[in-house]
Amino acid sequence: MGAGLSGLACAITLEKNGITPTIYEKRSKVGDRFVNGEILLSILIRPVYDSIATLSEEFGIYLKPTSNIQEMVLFSKNEKTNIEGRLGFTNIRGRDKDSFESQLEQQTKSVIHYHSEETYEQLLRKHSHVVIATGDGDYAKEHRNFREDLTVSIKGVTVKGDFDRYTVMAWLDYDIAPYGYCYLIPFSEKEANISLAIPDYPENADIIFGAHFMKRYALSFNRKYE
Numbered sequence: 295m296g297a298g299l300s301g302l303a304c305a306i307t308l309e310k311n312g313i314t315p316t317i318y319e320k321r322s323k324v325g326d327r328f329v330n331g332e333i334l335l336s337i338l339i340r341p342v343y344d345s346i347a348t349l350s351e352e353f354g355i356y357l358k359p360t361s362n363i364q365e366m367v368l369f370s371k372n373e374k375t376n377i378e379g380r381l382g383f384t385n386i387r388g389r390d391k392d393s394f395e396s397q398l399e400q401q402t403k404s405v406i407h408y409h410s411e412e413t414y415e416q417l418l419r420k421h422s423h424v425v426i427a428t429g430d431g432d433y434a435k436e437h438r439n440f441r442e443d444l445t446v447s448i449k450g451v452t453v454k455g456d457f458d459r460y461t462v463m464a465w466l467d468y469d470i471a472p473y474g475y476c477y478l479i480p481f482s483e484k485e486a487n488i489s490l491a492i493p494d495y496p497e498n499a500d501i502i503f504g505a506h507f508m509k510r511y512a513l514s515f516n517r518k519y520e
């Protein structure tokens with residue numbers, strides 16, 4: 295269930311082991327309509343150092359990232375710091391021919407049924423095993439082996455301009471993102487995502503995550519970026 299990264303990677307792995315699964319995806323295509331830049335930071339996946347190389351060498355799953363991150367710029371309210379090195383990769387998600395979903399879709403031979411409305415229980419009547427890869431904890435919550443302690447609201451925009459594909463930026467500044475963070479991920483020389491992630495704490499309940507807030511945020515962003 296689900297033709298996201300997990301579902302597609304699972305299908306590719308099953309195929310390598312002589313099992314041909316059927317994939318059920320509720321969308322009309324793989325990937326969200328919002329094309330989104332993501333980062334794979336090496337520091338977060340220890341003891342693996344190079345996620346892309348590990349996926350190909352150990353699992354036969356081939357992903358081409360958008361770029362290697364060579365610099366990360368972090369802004370707090372009053373300070374700025376730069377981290378340089380082989381920090382990881384940027385990649386694209388969503389309905390783009392180079393997105394990770396599109397790349398995985400090309401590597402699977404399994405049939406994908408789009409517009410699927412079938413539940414886990416319905417699929418279990420048709421198949422011996424069902425792998426749930428729906429990207430959320432709904433079924434796990436029902437079976438009580440998963441607890442959701444905190445949710446985070448994320449709002450993102452795609453901006454056009456001149457960007458260095460090898461540099462990502464993050465703002466840990468409560469004026470911009472109370473208790474959360476904001477980040478900029480370029481996915482070409484001309485386009486980047488700016489996203490704002492704010493935990494759904496009671497203190498943040500009054501924040502209007504709409505046009506007014508984005509305007510204020512854009513103004514703050516320009517000030518910091520300059």
Ligand SMILES: Cc1cc2nc3c(=O)[nH]c(=O)nc-3n(C[C@H](O)[C@H](O)[C@H](O)COP(=O)(O)OP(=O)(O)OC[C@H]3O[C@@H](n4cnc5c(N)ncnc54)[C@H](O)[C@@H]3O)c2cc1C
Nearest residue numbers: 295296297298299300301318319320332333427428429448
């Ligand atoms: C805004 C945002 C930014 C992120 N940034 C990063 C980042 O920079 N780096 C990083 O490592 N991670 C990031 N993540 C997390 C990353 O996107 C997820 O960890 C990853 O997508 C999980 O993959 P998945 O296959 O489990 O789920 P998903 O990619 O969500 O795929 C689930 C699929 O299942 C389908 N589906 C759902 N319900 C059903 C159903 N009932 N029947 C059939 N199909 C169904 C969905 O349509 C979807 O195609 C970010 C997430 C968000 C939302």
